[in-house]
Amino acid sequence: MEDDAPTATKKIKPDRIDGQGPPKAGNSAGGDECLDYIGRLPDEVLGTIISLLPTKAGARTQAVSRRWRPLWRAAPLNLGAGYDLTGQDHKRIVFVSKILADHRGPARRFLLPYIRLRDRYAKIDGWLRSRALDGLQEIQFTYEIEDPLLPYPLPPSALRFAPTLCAAEFGPCDFPTEMAPLLFPCLKRLILYGVAISQDALHNLLSGCLVLESLQLEYNIGVACVRISSSTLRSICFSGPSRWERGQHNPTMFEELAIEDAPRLERLLPHDLSNGPVIIRVMRAPKLEILGMLSSGIAILELETIVFQKMIALSLTTSMRTLKVLALDSAGPNLNSVVDFLRCFPCLQKLYVMSQPNPDMTNKLSYDPLDPLECLETHLQQVIVNNYWGMGPDVDFAKFIILNAKVLKKMVFVTVDSNSGR
Known part of the structure; x- marks a missing residue:
């Protein structure tokens, strides 16, 4: 007769990657061991994750486990050497030198914002020549200008990455x-x-x-x-x-x-x-499609066949139908000038106006339905007026838009108080 006693079931432990130790006691819930799902990922995937982390966080992953120790050095280098790395300038120099010495590359990003030049030109040039940066895809290089009368030369080695760069920012430098x-x-x-x-x-x-x-x-x-x-x-x-x-x-x-x-x-x-x-x-x-901020500081604005002189259209016989968004800096605001722009850009959908107060401005333009503006009739949907004071010219401008823009969905007034946060 067969034994009716229940057969002891064998616990099947979850697979562990080589080098990954057993879970510590107390890390179980209901008898089930916690799984390290991230630790199961291939090295290549973990390296990509590490390369997306800030520099300090990426370097700290070496302390996660024995398996993680070599991953940071093999992952694409993301070296952000700003003040988030350290707030002390002399330590920043030490850290950058150590990282470039320890990491064998390849490099993805090297961000060196507002570095103090002083007597460090040779050291900075050495960083840029480091083999760890071969194949660099993104660079940011800016000096902190401590004496504007002194030269701040960009090391020519910063341009050696030309074949591989995808993004580049160069700030104050020569x-x-x-x-x-x-x-x-x-x-x-x-x-x-x-x-x-x-x-x-x-x-x-x-x-x-x-x-x-x-x-x-x-x-x-x-x-x-x-x-x-x-x-x-x-x-x-x-x-x-x-x-x-x-x-x-x-x-x-x-x-x-x-x-x-x-x-x-x-x-x-x-x-x-x-x-x-x-x-x-x-x-x-x-x-x-998008143009602005335009102002009277532009003496001559030529847009293909359209010509403006200090925000005044010299000819209204031509138009640019591709433009959808326009930003203007207008004294008053000057309704006549704005209407000229609307006539030249008949398919405009969004208009931003930075109003400069001019209480002497007169905005009494009347809309002639026998000479309609296509922009107001069928396209203009949103108008934002910044620096709105509520003076006569502001109010007249707003009334003209609200009364005549047939498909207007939204008009926003940003007042002086809201600009200043009061």
């Missing part, structure tokens, strides 16, 4: 006066902020960017005219230097931006036009 032509076959985003660079060097740099999509040129010194032809650019943001930039009382002012041929350009974003340029010419941008 580009080499003589630059050999370089090709950037992978670079999609470029920011130049407060750099000193010659006009020829800038054009050589841009001509080597074969797939560039986003370009930001702000407060740079030494460039009077920028001419751009690019089959890949989608976004351009720009402004000129102030008259006191980097201790120069009379720097070369940014006079003109000329977009000669940009078949994929969608966003053209002037910023801080008090510093230039005073002339903006767009010869060909058939997909331009």
